[in-house]
Amino acid sequence: MSQEIAVIGSPDFTTGFRLAGVRKFENVPDEAKDDELDEAVTRTLEDEDVGIIVMHEDDLDHLSRNARQSVERSIEPTLVTLGGSGGASGLRDQIKRAIGIDLMDE
Amino acid sequence: MAEDVKPTRKNLMAIEDRIELSERGHDTLEQKRDGLIMEFMDILDQAQDVRANLNQDYERAQNKINMARAMEGDVAVRGAAAALKEYPEITTQSKNIMGVVVPQIESSRVKKSLDQRGYGLLGSSARIDEAADAYEELLESIILAAEVETAMKKMLEEIETTKRRVNALEFKLLPELYENQEYIEQKLEEQEREEIFRLKKIKAKKEEEEKEERAAEKAAAEAEAATAD
Numbered sequence: 001m002s003q004e005i006a007v008i009g010s011p012d013f014t015t016g017f018r019l020a021g022v023r024k025f026e027n028v029p030d031e032a033k034d035d036e037l038d039e040a041v042t043r044t045l046e047d048e049d050v051g052i053i054v055m056h057e058d059d060l061d062h063l064s065r066n067a068r069q070s071v072e073r074s075i076e077p078t079l080v081t082l083g084g085s086g087g088a089s090g091l092r093d094q095i096k097r098a099i100g101i102d103l104m105d106e
Numbered sequence: 107m108a109e110d111v112k113p114t115r116k117n118l119m120a121i122e123d124r125i126e127l128s129e130r131g132h133d134t135l136e137q138k139r140d141g142l143i144m145e146f147m148d149i150l151d152q153a154q155d156v157r158a159n160l161n162q163d164y165e166r167a168q169n170k171i172n173m174a175r176a177m178e179g180d181v182a183v184r185g186a187a188a189a190l191k192e193y194p195e196i197t198t199q200s201k202n203i204m205g206v207v208v209p210q211i212e213s214s215r216v217k218k219s220l221d222q223r224g225y226g227l228l229g230s231s232a233r234i235d236e237a238a239d240a241y242e243e244l245l246e247s248i249i250l251a252a253e254v255e256t257a258m259k260k261m262l263e264e265i266e267t268t269k270r271r272v273n274a275l276e277f278k279l280l281p282e283l284y285e286n287q288e289y290i291e292q293k294l295e296e297q298e299r300e301e302i303f304r305l306k307k308i309k310a311k312k313e314e315e316e317k318e319e320r321a322a323e324k325a326a327a328e329a330e331a332a333t334a335d
Contacts, residue, residue, distance in 0.1 A: 002195045002214075005245065016171040018187035019234070020241035021194050021218065051196045051211070052252045078256040080248050082164045091258060095150075098266040099143060103150055 003051030006044050006077070008037070013056055024050060033062040041067050050077045057081040111286050113293030121290065125283045132275040138204065139268045145203055146261045153254045160247045167240035174233040186234050189225035192218055194245060206264045208257035213249045217242050 006024035007017040010033075014025040024047070026040035041063060044053055053071065060068055060081065071079050096102050111117050175183050194216040198209045223238060 002197045005194060005196065005248070015184055015187050016167055016237060016241045017245070018190065019171070019183070019238040020245050021190045021192055021215070021223075022245070023193040051198060052248065054248055073259070075256055075259055078252045078259070080160075080251050080255065082160070082248075091255060091262075094259065094262045098262045098269065099146075103147075 003077075004049050005052045005054060006047070006050040007054045008040050008044060009054075009056050009059055013059075017054065022054075033059065037062045038064050038067045041071050045071060045074060045077065047077075053077050053079045055079060055081055057083050111290060113290045113297075115294065118287065118290045118294065121283055121287050125280070125287065128275055128280055128283060132272060132280065135268055135272045135275065139265060139272055141204055142206070142261060142265045142268060146258070146265065149254060149258055149261065153251075153258055156247070156251045156254050160244075160251050163240070163244040163247045167237070167244045170233070170237040170240040174231075174237040177233050178231055182230070183234060183237070186225040186230050186238075189223075191224040192222050196249060203257070203261070204264075206260050208260050209253060211249055211253040213246065216245050216249070 004024050005017075005022050006026070007014045007022050008026045009028065010030050011027045014022075014027055018025060024044070026044060028036050028040050037059060041053075041055075044050055053074075055071075060072075063071070092102070111121070171183065192215055194213055196211050196213045198211050200207045201210050202208075218238075220235060223235075225234070
């Protein structure tokens with residue numbers, strides 16, 4: 001089964017990926033992120049052709065609690081975040097919960 | 107709870123069987139949990155390397171595209187981006203690590219040569235090419251990161267459920283079973299003591315009766331002897 005990569009973010013963020021050939025993208029301008037980002041993420045999550053979602057780490061803060069949780073925990077498609085403080089945010093909490101130690105502590 | 111079971115020998119045997127099974131299950135699950143954590147540690151190391159690479163690639167790609175934007179203008183970059191026809195595809199296969207199915211992602215058409223890109227050679231500059239190159243590399247890192255991080259998420263979920271099962275057995279099911287076992291054993295012992303006591307009582311009563319009977323016989327015999335005289 002072949003799938004594609006999807007990018008969600010501001011036009012500045014997505015342009016570069018389109019240059020590399022990514023077809024699926026959701027452009028959400030910075031000022032509309034609080035209102036429209038949720039919808040864009042839900043739409044992408046429901047798309048069966050998408051295997052990987054790429055987002056900027058900071059954009060996760062614009063998401064509502066539910067959308068954030070579902071995108072962070074989603075395995076198919078799986079989320080990869082870029083930039084920000086580094087390290088997948090949801091993963092770190094999950095490690096702490098599952099193993100009991102903060103293994104990503106540097 | 108303890109009072110729910112009938113204190114019979116049959117129940118005791120059933121509970122002993124369950125305890126044995128639960129203990130065996132507990133040991134196995136504990137081994138599975140430890141094994142999973144070991145595997146997870148391996149993946150974690152890998153994931154941290156991949157993450158570091160990813161962030162580096164992202165920074166590089168950003169620099170390149172900013173350069174292209176500054177030199178060529180936003181419109182040219184967007185125009186080139188919109189012209190692309192070939193898109194990267196990924197295919198997922200699965201691999202099994204200790205019962206956890208983790209994906210193995212393979213990509214095709216991420217790296218493209220200049221003529222495959224489709225925005226034309228004449229209309230664009232080297233800076234756009236460089237930016238596209240950098241982003242293609244970034245995509246490759248992203249795909250690797252996705253593979254490793256999905257594996258981590260799945261392993262963590264499995265570790266969590268296994269841990270929960272181990273704890274449920276250790277702190278809930280087994281103590282309850284032990285409690286039931288002790289309750290039945292004590293009840294049975296008590297019944298046994300009651301039975302012995304009862305037997306002693308009956309024996310004492312019988313002896314009493316026999317004694318009385320003998321005394322009565324003796325008295326009767328004496329009375330007979332007296333009348334015969």
